[in-house]
Amino acid sequence: MTRKEWADFLVPNIKYDREYYEKKYPKRDLNEGAMVVRVAPSPTGFVHFGTLFQGVMVHNLAKNSNGVFYIRIEDTDQKREVENGVEQIIEAFQFFGIDYDEGMISEKEEKGNYGPYLQSKRREIYCAYVKDLIEKDLAYPSFTTPEELERLRHEQEIRKGRMGYYGHYAKDRNLSIEEALEKIKNGEKYVIRFKSPGNFENKIAFQDLVKGKVVMPENDIDHIILKGDGLPTYHFAHVVDDHLMHTTHVVRGDEWLSSLPVHIQMFEALGFEAPKYAHPSPIMKEEDGKRRKISKRKDPEADIREFKKIGIPVEAMKQYLMTLVNSNYEEWYEKNPEKELDDFKVTFKKMNISGSLFDMEKVINLSKNFLAKITAEEFYNRLFLWSEEFDSEFHELLIKYKKETISILNIERGGEKPRKDYSSYSNVYPSIWYMYDEKFNVPLENYEFDKIKDKSEISKILTVYLTKYYDEKDSQDEWFGKMKVMCDELGYASNMKDYKQNPENYKGNIAEVSTVIRVALTSKKQTPNLFDILKILGAKKIEERFSKLI
């Protein structure tokens, strides 16, 4: 049996050979320097924070080089696959507004000329290349069972040697075609392994775009390339896909750095030109003083839906991610507040070499800043959409009191130094509920009266204020002027400085008087500007709320 016949026998019924695919997926017609990049998630459940991180980073690279960003779905591990997995990925990218040039656009459809973008649909393609390798004696069937491999591992452990299927441990690599054929005829199960031409004693150097020069021993392990189920392993699929899709830069987590020798070797064996590699570190989390990668199982923030639920605006989220990608982003943004996220140019040089910790405080800060800068109407619309899904009670109020809500959100908004009260959509209602009449049914004992607690004194202040000083039409200055006059009349200091110098001359001060009014209106002693509250509530409601205490 010739090698060719052998290959035909092992990989039968293949419609096309590799030449066909090489022609079918020609080099992309792009400008010099254009980057073709991708993100390659597995449909194994919710989308991981790290995938989004990678998405933001890579999308920027493609945009800034007039290149291509595509999503390839790696579903070769069918055991871990989850229903709706593909849809979840599509939705996530959509929700975060990260558009892609090629990839799946629904469970069934895709866009782009270099597909299929779902690995399970690429079986034929992988097989064509496996066949080619067999013909060239660079791949062979391996009959070693899982039990045997287990034993082998054990043996290597005892000898304190390296693990894996290599050298004399790779017992099937030198089987003759006849011997192998015999085994197949006997019904023995097999996988296809790559026949590594490497020597562990040789060192090879790579240039990683993030880590710099990396020196590693050559790979000599005969990795499985085609599993028993006919699907390729990660290594092989990566090499074939990124070649055919003409990826120019493979950007992936540094957990892949140690398989680089394998990949480079496979590119060579297949006669492909290897892409450039960048291995930034993944985002970590600290637990018990130790750092580890954010884990899908243990950390709620690994699930990007969590941020949606909390109501962190996607813009803020992406900004945060960008600061992790390139820490100079923030400074740049301060200088270019009008620019879009993708106007910033990501560079490999500034990517994380060591893993950075996830910092929710920082996310909150970015979120606050973002929410402070949008208009009240825009904020309202965002709250409307968010509450529809996550807070129906608030949603009802938003529908019923659109105008009022916008005024509330508009308090001290705009201008150079806006208020920054809200850190997320979910945190709005807890800070403004008291403005809605139907929610304002607080028992008197829960009113947060502070310095001035005496009921008759409270009643007196409120009565005097309402009858003598309150005027709906007052401007802020007029209003505050009247507050001062009232304080003088009632024996409270109208000027805080005077009060601080001679507190014994007064019953109290204007701050305490304001607090009485504030608490009477809201039950809380901490609220935004009193003047704005008065304005929004209006005479009728003020009277009603006061009457409970007078």
Place this chain on the structure above:
RNA sequence: GACCCGUUGGUGAAGCGGUUUAACACGUCGCCCUCUCAAGGCGAUACUUCAUGGGUUCAAAUCCCAUACGGGCCA
């Protein structure tokens, strides 16, 4: 266990042999601001210090080596 990568403040980090008395941002803590809060302003926040020890150099956070610790990967 083999191999690889990393280690600058509470956090993200800048720094790429002299201009570093280690930028900037978040956090924290003070003080200031014609009402509380938020915001804002000002200041403080890395044991002459960049994991530790040694070396190269006139000069090192920056270059080299070793150790420690952390992470990854192989199974």
